[in-house]
Amino acid sequence: MMSATRIAVLAVAAAGAFAGLAGGAVVYFGWYDVSATSPHTMVVHHLMDTAMARSVKARAADVQAPDLNGEARIRNGARLYRTHCVQCHGAPGVAPQPYALGLNPAPAALVATARTRPAAEIFWITQQGIKMTGMPAWQYRLTDDQIWDVVAFLRVLPLLSPADYRDRDDGLPPAEPTPVAPGSLRTGDAAAGKKALQQYLCVTCHAIPGVTGAWNHVGPSLAGMADRPYIAGVMVNTPENLQRWLREPGAVKAGTAMPDVGVSEQDARDIAQFLNTLSDDHR
Amino acid sequence: MTGACGESRPPLSPPALAAGKGLDADPARGRRLIAERGCVACHTVTGVRGPASNVGPPLHELWRQAYLAGVLPNTSDDLVRWLLDPPAINPRTAMPATGLQKADAEDIAAFLLSPDGARGRAP
Numbered sequence: 193m194m195s196a197t198r199i200a201v202l203a204v205a206a207a208g209a210f211a212g213l214a215g216g217a218v219v220y221f222g223w224y225d226v227s228a229t230s231p232h233t234m235v236v237h238h239l240m241d242t243a244m245a246r247s248v249k250a251r252a253a254d255v256q257a258p259d260l261n262g263e264a265r266i267r268n269g270a271r272l273y274r275t276h277c278v279q280c281h282g283a284p285g286v287a288p289q290p291y292a293l294g295l296n297p298a299p300a301a302l303v304a305t306a307r308t309r310p311a312a313e314i315f316w317i318t319q320q321g322i323k324m325t326g327m328p329a330w331q332y333r334l335t336d337d338q339i340w341d342v343v344a345f346l347r348v349l350p351l352l353s354p355a356d357y358r359d360r361d362d363g364l365p366p367a368e369p370t371p372v373a374p375g376s377l378r379t380g381d382a383a384a385g386k387k388a389l390q391q392y393l394c395v396t397c398h399a400i401p402g403v404t405g406a407w408n409h410v411g412p413s414l415a416g417m418a419d420r421p422y423i424a425g426v427m428v429n430t431p432e433n434l435q436r437w438l439r440e441p442g443a444v445k446a447g448t449a450m451p452d453v454g455v456s457e458q459d460a461r462d463i464a465q466f467l468n469t470l471s472d473d474h475r
Numbered sequence: 476m477t478g479a480c481g482e483s484r485p486p487l488s489p490p491a492l493a494a495g496k497g498l499d500a501d502p503a504r505g506r507r508l509i510a511e512r513g514c515v516a517c518h519t520v521t522g523v524r525g526p527a528s529n530v531g532p533p534l535h536e537l538w539r540q541a542y543l544a545g546v547l548p549n550t551s552d553d554l555v556r557w558l559l560d561p562p563a564i565n566p567r568t569a570m571p572a573t574g575l576q577k578a579d580a581e582d583i584a585a586f587l588l589s590p591d592g593a594r595g596r597a598p
Contacts, residue, residue: 310486
C-alpha cells in the first residue's frame with residue numbers, strides 16, 4: 193500500500209502537470225483573446241492591477257519627493273503635461289486623442305491618480321513606465337527635475353476646473369532642461385548601454401546577440417560589431433565615430449533609413465561601449 | 476492605495492486637501508439639514524433616510540468624486556458655492572437654488588465631504 197506522503201506527492205505532481213498542460217493549451221490554441229476590444233475578465237484585471245500597485249509601491253519606497261510648491265515648477269509641469277501627457281491622459285474638459293481611446297488598459301485620468309497615489313509613486317511610474325500598458329518610461333526623455341515638475345502640476349490638477357485648465361495654457365513650450373556639463377559625463381558603461389538601447393528602440397530593427405527582443409532584421413545584425421572595420425559602411429569604427437553615428441546618423445550618411453532617435457551623449461557613450469563587447473570571438 | 480505593510484504615504488493631491496480644509500462647520504447639523512431642506516426629494520444620500528429618489532445623482536461618497544456637477548473641482552469652497560446657487564454655476568442645471576444660508580451650505584458640505592458621513596455614521 194502506498195504511504196499517505198507518496199499519494200500526496202503524486203497528487204500534487206499530477207495537478208501541476210495538468211495545470212501546465214492546460215496553460216500550454218491556452219497558449220498553443222490561442223484561446224486567450226489578446227485584442228484590445230475585449231476587456232480582461234474581472235479576476236484577471238484585478239489580479240494584474242494589484243500586482244502593478246504592489247510592484248510600484250515596493251519600488252518607489254525609497255523615492256523622496258522634493259518641494260513641489262514652487263509656481264515655476266508647476267507652470268513648467270503644465271507645459272510638459274501639454275506636450276507629452278494630455279494626448280493619452282486627457283485633462284479637465286479635454287479628451288484624449290483617438291489612438292488613446294483605443295488603449296487597453298485605458299490610460300488613467302490623472303486627476304484620479306493624483307487623488308489616490310503618493311507623489312513618489314507617480315514619479316516612479318512616469319520615470320520607469322509600466323510594461324504592457326502603453327505607459328512609456330520617460331527616464332531617457334526627461335530629467336528627474338522635469339518629471340518632478342510634472343508631478344507638481346498633477347498635484348494641483350484636481351483643483352482645476354475645465355476653464356482653469358484652459359486659462360493656464362500660456363502657449364509656451366516647456367523650458368529646456370539644464371544641459372549636462374561635459375565634465376560630468378561618465379565613461380561608457382556597457383551594462384547601462386544594454387539597458388538604454390531598449391529605450392531607443394534599437395531592438396525593433398537590429399538583431400543584437402544577448403538582448404531580449406532584438407531578433408529583427410530591418411537593419412543589419414549587430415553581432416560582431418566590435419570586430420567590424422566600418423560603421424554603416426562609411427566610417428572607420430572607433431568609439432567616437434560610433435557615438436556620432438548613434439546620435440546623428442543622417443549627418444554621417446545622407447539618405448540613411450536609420451533615424452535620429454535623440455540619443456543623449458551619455459547614452460551614446462554607454463551604447464557604444466556595449467556594442468564594443470559584441471565580438472565574434474566570444475560567440 | 477494603502478498597503479498591508481510598510482508606512483503608507485499620503486496621495487499626491489488627497490481628497491482631504493480639497494475637502495473640509497478651512498471649513499469651520501458642523502457636519503451633524505449638515506446631515507439634519509439635508510433631511511429638513513428637502514435634498515432627499517431628488518438625491519439619495521448615504522446616512523440620511525428618505526425616498527429612493529434618482530432625480531439627481533446619488534450623493535454616496537461625494538468626497539471621492541473629482542468634480543462637482545461635472546464642472547467644478549471638488550473642493551469644499553466650490554461645493555458651498557454650488558449649494559448656494561447652482562444656476563449661477565450652470566445656467567442649464569435642473570437643480571434649483573433652495574435659499575440656503577452660507578452657514579447651512581457649509582455644514583451640508585462638511586457632511587457630504589466627510590468620509591465618515593458617507594459611510595452612514597454620524598460624524
